[in-house]
Amino acid sequence: MIKRFxxxxxxxxxxIQGNLQAQIVxxxxxxxxxxxxxxxxLNQFFSRFNGEEDTKGREFEPEDRQYRNSRLRKRFLSxxxxxxxxxxxxxxFEEFVNKVTSDDQPIFLDLQAKEWFAVVNxxxxxxxxxxxxxxxxxxxxxxxxxxxxxxxxxxEPYKTLFxxxxxxxxxxxxPMSHELDFMNLRKAMVKDGSPESYTLADFEPDLxxxxxxxxxxxxxxxxxxxxxxxxxxSVDGWYFSLNNFNRPGYNTGWLISDLVKINAQQKEDLxxxxxxxx
Amino acid sequence: xxRRYIQLLAIAFIAVFTSTAVxxxxxxxxxREKAIDSLALEKVKDLGKYIKIIGNKSTPYNEATRVMDxxxxxxxxxxxxxxxxLAKEEIExxxxxxxxxxxxxxxxxxxxxxxYDVHYISDLERQPDGRYVGVVTIYQxxxxxxxxxxxxxxxxKKDITIYVEKKETQIAGRTIEFWDVILGxxxxxxxxx
Amino acid sequence: xxxxxxxxxxxxxxxxxLVLVLASCKSKKALVDAQPxxxxxxxPAPTPEPEPEPEPEPxxxxxAPEATLDTRLNNYFAAIASASSNDVANRNIRxxxxxxxxxxxxxxxxxxxxxxxxxxxxxxxxxKYLNYIKDTGxxxxxxxxxxxxxxxxxxxxxLVKK
Numbered sequence: 001m002i003k004r005f006x007x008x009x010x011x012x013x014x015x016i017q018g019n020l021q022a023q024i025v026x027x028x029x030x031x032x033x034x035x036x037x038x039x040x041x042l043n044q045f046f047s048r049f050n051g052e053e054d055t056k057g058r059e060f061e062p063e064d065r066q067y068r069n070s071r072l073r074k075r076f077l078s079x080x081x082x083x084x085x086x087x088x089x090x091x092x093f094e095e096f097v098n099k100v101t102s103d104d105q106p107i108f109l110d111l112q113a114k115e116w117f118a119v120v121n122x123x124x125x126x127x128x129x130x131x132x133x134x135x136x137x138x139x140x141x142x143x144x145x146x147x148x149x150x151x152x153x154x155x156e157p158y159k160t161l162f163x164x165x166x167x168x169x170x171x172x173x174x175p176m177s178h179e180l181d182f183m184n185l186r187k188a189m190v191k192d193g194s195p196e197s198y199t200l201a202d203f204e205p206d207l208x209x210x211x212x213x214x215x216x217x218x219x220x221x222x223x224x225x226x227x228x229x230x231x232x233x234s235v236d237g238w239y240f241s242l243n244n245f246n247r248p249g250y251n252t253g254w255l256i257s258d259l260v261k262i263n264a265q266q267k268e269d270l271x272x273x274x275x276x277x278x
Numbered sequence: 279x280x281r282r283y284i285q286l287l288a289i290a291f292i293a294v295f296t297s298t299a300v301x302x303x304x305x306x307x308x309x310r311e312k313a314i315d316s317l318a319l320e321k322v323k324d325l326g327k328y329i330k331i332i333g334n335k336s337t338p339y340n341e342a343t344r345v346m347d348x349x350x351x352x353x354x355x356x357x358x359x360x361x362x363x364l365a366k367e368e369i370e371x372x373x374x375x376x377x378x379x380x381x382x383x384x385x386x387x388x389x390x391x392x393x394y395d396v397h398y399i400s401d402l403e404r405q406p407d408g409r410y411v412g413v414v415t416i417y418q419x420x421x422x423x424x425x426x427x428x429x430x431x432x433x434x435k436k437d438i439t440i441y442v443e444k445k446e447t448q449i450a451g452r453t454i455e456f457w458d459v460i461l462g463x464x465x466x467x468x469x470x471x
Numbered sequence: 472x473x474x475x476x477x478x479x480x481x482x483x484x485x486x487x488x489l490v491l492v493l494a495s496c497k498s499k500k501a502l503v504d505a506q507p508x509x510x511x512x513x514x515p516a517p518t519p520e521p522e523p524e525p526e527p528e529p530x531x532x533x534x535a536p537e538a539t540l541d542t543r544l545n546n547y548f549a550a551i552a553s554a555s556s557n558d559v560a561n562r563n564i565r566x567x568x569x570x571x572x573x574x575x576x577x578x579x580x581x582x583x584x585x586x587x588x589x590x591x592x593x594x595x596x597x598x599k600y601l602n603y604i605k606d607t608g609x610x611x612x613x614x615x616x617x618x619x620x621x622x623x624x625x626x627x628x629x630l631v632k633k
Contacts, residue, residue: 028394031433031471035396040415041437043400057398061308111403123368143406224368225360246364247470310590313583317592320609327607341557345606348599449577449594450618450627456591457582 039080039253042230045242048076049100050108068108070101077101082245082255096259100235107235111139115233117151119274123223126157126214130223133211136275153211154276162196162205171197229257231274237261239270315399318440318459322414325352325438325461326393329418333381333389346378353461354441363432363468374464386422386429393418394433402442410442411462417469437465544570544614544628551601552610560605567601572624574598580612581631597628 036056039045047053051073052060060067077097086093100107109116118137123130136152165171171194177184188198196203214220230242241258245251262270272278328349332342359377360369372380394417402410415437422430439462446455547567554560568574578600583590595603604610616629 032394032396034471035394035417040398040435041400041413043413044398144408145404145406147406224370226368246467307585309585310583313590317582320611324603324607324609327609331606338557344602348602348606445593447594449579454579454591454594456593458593 034248034250034252037079037250037252039255042242042254045080045254046109046111048080049073050110051076068106070103070106073101073106079251080256081259082243082257083251084245084247085257088259092259092261095261096235096238096240099238109232109234111146112141113232113234116230118148118228118230120228121226123226124155125221125223126155126219131156132226133220134276150208152275153208155207155211158205158207158210161210162203164196164199164203165194166201173198230254233267233271237263239267314402314442314457314459317457318412318442319397319399319414321352321440321459321461322397322416322438323393325349326391326416326418328352329378329381330391332378333384333391335386335388342382346375346382349378350375357439357462357464359464359466361466364470369465384422386424388423390421390423391418408443412440412442414438414440433469433471435465435467435469437467439463540570540617540625541614544617547601548604548610548612551604552608554605557605564598564601564605568597570625571597571628572620572622572626576626576628578628578630581615581629584631597625600628600630 039048040057044053044057047057047059051066051068051070054060054066066072074097077100081093116138118135120135120137122133122135124133125131126133134154135150136154137148138151139146140149171188173182173184173188189195196205211220215222229244232238232240232242239258239260239262240256242254243257245253245255245257260266260270328345331337331345332349337345353374357374359372359374361372361377362369396417398415400413400415402412405411415435418434418436420430420432420434421428441458441460441462443458444455445458446453448454544567547563550563551560551567554563575596575598578595578597580592580595581589582592611633612630613633614628615631617625618627620626
């Protein structure tokens with residue numbers, strides 16, 4: 001199918017080249033064609049993925065013959081992948097396209113799709129220095145509509161902040177402290193000390209709470225957003241990520257840059273990796 | 279505007295009192311959605327025209343100030359422009375008024391601002407407070423010349439937030455229901471085109 | 472390099488295929504075009520509708536505008552939109568304002584009407600509206616209805632998208 005399509009495209013290139021020679025195309029026309037081709041918003045990625053709009057970004061009515069038409073979707077999908085650095089094979093691509101456009105169980109995506117999230121790389125000022133901080137964001141239903149929320153964070157200084165020693169070398173409150181009315185707490189609870197040493201064996205810090213606390217206290221101040229991308233586990237057995245490609249040409253905007261077929265274990269591992277967890 | 283919008287409205291229709299149900303029902307009309315879409319696009323285009331006047335070196339100061347006021351009226355209070363360039367990917371933030379002032383003060387003899395004939399209007403999504411929010415994307419070409427020499431040129435993508443809300447007001451004793459379409463934050467990113 | 476070129480040709484081709492495939496699809500989303508349209512002078516004046524509601528102020532006259540007033544206002548809109556200079560536009564604004572009770576007379580703009588209900592843009596006033604035409608060059612509305620005070624001046628204006 002794809003190959004046939006490429007063959008057809010090849011024929012068209014000849015036609016187009018002929019046309020280009022016949023008429024002088026102004027620079028602006030060329031730029032506008034590129035802008036039209038660009039997947040300008042995530043919204044447009046969804047609409048193209050689902051086959052809900054035409055090439056000019058105009059929505060089809062649901063009763064339109066073209067609406068969610070699987071042939072149309074296949075064509076759109078072929079331009080929704082980053083072609084310059086695609087690290088996946090054509091057969092993998094075909095398998096994915098066939099799955100999401102299948103007649104019996106087609107898959108459509110939108111803001112409310114399951115299991116996708118944004119990774120937003122930001123800069124915060126912390127202890128006098130600008131530092132990178134990653135926010136993991138998700139959409140949730142709330143009130144009369146929807147909202148983006150922070151599901152988790154990753155921040156280098158937090159990673160070792162609560163690293164707890166175990167065994168013989170760790171600090172501790174000796175087992176007879178109770179007889180002294182725990183007067184030794186005075187030596188344990190000190191600034192720059194390791195108060196986490198005095199917690200239960202299975203203590204796990206909640207770094208999101210620490211982050212919120214630091215923001216509230218003014219210890220962390222937001223500076224800017226740097227880059228972001230989106231990760232989708234919405235298609236069962238598959239993972240893909242979306243990145244914004246700001247470059248000249250016809251294959252630009254929000255495009256799929258990674259496509260991997262995954263099993264349950266791989267999914268878990270990948271999520272850990274993406275969320276920067278040990 | 280999209281089918282989800284219709285679905286949401288349909289849900290609202292079921293959930294909300296009969297008095298507002300008529301409103302929700304009316305909004306299902308796809309032609310009404312298109313009318314609201316084009317109203318939103320019109321506001322965005324108005325902004326483009328105001329920006330041209332503000333940036334135009336031959337606009338007298340008092341005219342530019344008046345137009346800045348009008349342009350500012352298109353926005354929700356506190357709206358910001360978040361600007362990034364190819365050289366500097368992190369976003370710098372300006373209040374809308376500050377952005378206009380900087381535009382007016384640019385140090386070129388002549389400034390040309392044009393919009394490409396390409397835009398994209400997102401669906402409208404409902405937010406927790408019940409208002410609808412969408413994004414209109416446009417592309418702007420900017421050229422600053424000194425004498426006959428092109429001093430600076432760029433093309434920026436502008437992703438413009440629009441809020442849509444049905445409101446009521448009294449005009450000469452009559453109740454008028456209107457669509458309040460206001461602009462919000464704008465993300466300005468330089469393109470490599 | 473060659474591979475990259477091939478790729479971009481491929482992308483262009485893919486895109487062009489889509490354009491061609493869909494070229495026949497009629498536009499579903501009529502977008503507003505800010506291009507000035509020809510003067511609506513030839514348009515028949517809106518037929519006066521019977522007024523079912525009792526007037527709150529009986530001496531006011533709510534009606535479809537007389538052809539002359541309609542034309543005069545529409546002409547002012549056109550003149551302001553296409554004024555060759557700021558001064559010309561401002562002069563036309565001043566003159567047009569003379570037709571109104573005062574500069575804050577409300578202006579309602581119908582953006583959509585169906586099944587007996589009308590959807591409006593945010594209400595504005597005549598001074599702001601005339602300046603809006605001047606600043607944007609948008610002459611996209613025509614007069615639908617005027618409410619006049621006893622002295623015959625317009626105290627409320629209802630416009631509709633052309």
